[in-house]
Amino acid sequence: MNDGKETGPLTNAPAFDDMETAMLRALRLADPALSRFDPMRRIISHDDFARGHCGWSQLVGNYEDTLDTMLPGYAQHTSAMLSTLGHWDAGSHGGVDSSYALKIATRPRPGAQNVAIKRLTMRERCPIRFEAFVTFKPEATELKLSEADVRSFGFLFDLQGGDEDGPIDRVMPHMRFLNAADGKHLQKWQFKPETTKFTAIGDSDKTASHYHLAPDGWKDLPGGAQRLCYNEIATKVNWTYLRFDFDLAEMKALSFRCNDREFDMSGFEPIRIPAMKNLWCMLNVCLFAETDVAKRAFLYVDSVCISGDF
Amino acid sequence: MLSENFTAILARNEDWSAVATTEPYEAGWAREAVIFVRTLKEPQGPQPKAIVELSPDGIRWLPEGSLLQLPETKDGIAMARIAHFGNWLRLRAVFDDGASSTVIVTLHLKS
Structure with a gap:
């Protein structure tokens, strides 16, 4: 969070001062839509999903000439939807303070995943903050608690510096809450330091693809066990607060909070791969859900605020 | 205020x-x-009429009443207009043995 002092060589943003910092804080605390967030100086996007999908679209895989060249991990993805969390037994649950949330739904087969993405670019190499209110549930097809049916939910950034930055990497910090695996209720945060190998797509040497959400390669975040509020039947939900800070200059995670828990990120590593020739200044943010059983998993996103210290 | 509209890729x-x-x-x-519905490859065998379905909960389904004849050639397009559908929508098709089609199904919504 900016402290009123200039923190780096921000080339596209005016310097800020103590008065601005105090005014921003007061204005945001007085705004019911923003008061539950703690954004950095500049709000890049604030999505409440009461105004449509707010730029969160389906993560589609790469292809060339035919859709058959798309990797299966991507081919399974479908479009996110706007939901009031309508349940067969209790009707619409609604969001934190509006009717709608973004819903990311998997297909009903073990290990199925779905991903929603917001695609931006960056104008400053500075700390950015991702905040969201989310909740997850399996489809309520059984009159059971089903607390171990959702395998995981999580988020990731897909980042690459500018075309004149010299030798750089494409950097992809991944974080997931591993709720369960093979029926075991595990409840812990994990990160992913490595992706799968790249596959050439088509024969023009212009496109390649890698399914970075493949199930292998996740590592436990040290001290990352956390029991979340799941509630007592499959159709009761509670919203959970997430906050993740990442420095676009050092390409390093700075902090992570989920509700009341602040986690030590010193052991966190993002995926690093060589820079790609068409992705300069990319700033993508993804949210994903994964099911552990033959039942759809739903990640609901009430709201997202992405901000930057510039 | 412009009315919302959204294109969802269902399949x-x-x-x-x-x-x-x-x-x-x-x-x-x-x-x-x-x-x-657009066919991406040459369909095989007789092509059925797809059925638009509604649901009270996303789990249990029944016909909305609209039928959509699936295209009989590659790159054929078929369409159905739907109104007063509540919340849940899906498309269902029943093929004879040996019949098939490779499809992209898109849903176009307007508030």
């Missing part, structure tokens, strides 16, 4: 045979919908 490059359905889609914010 992309999916091989349909036997009993095929799109994943359930929630669209309660929209007053009208159009479903398009």
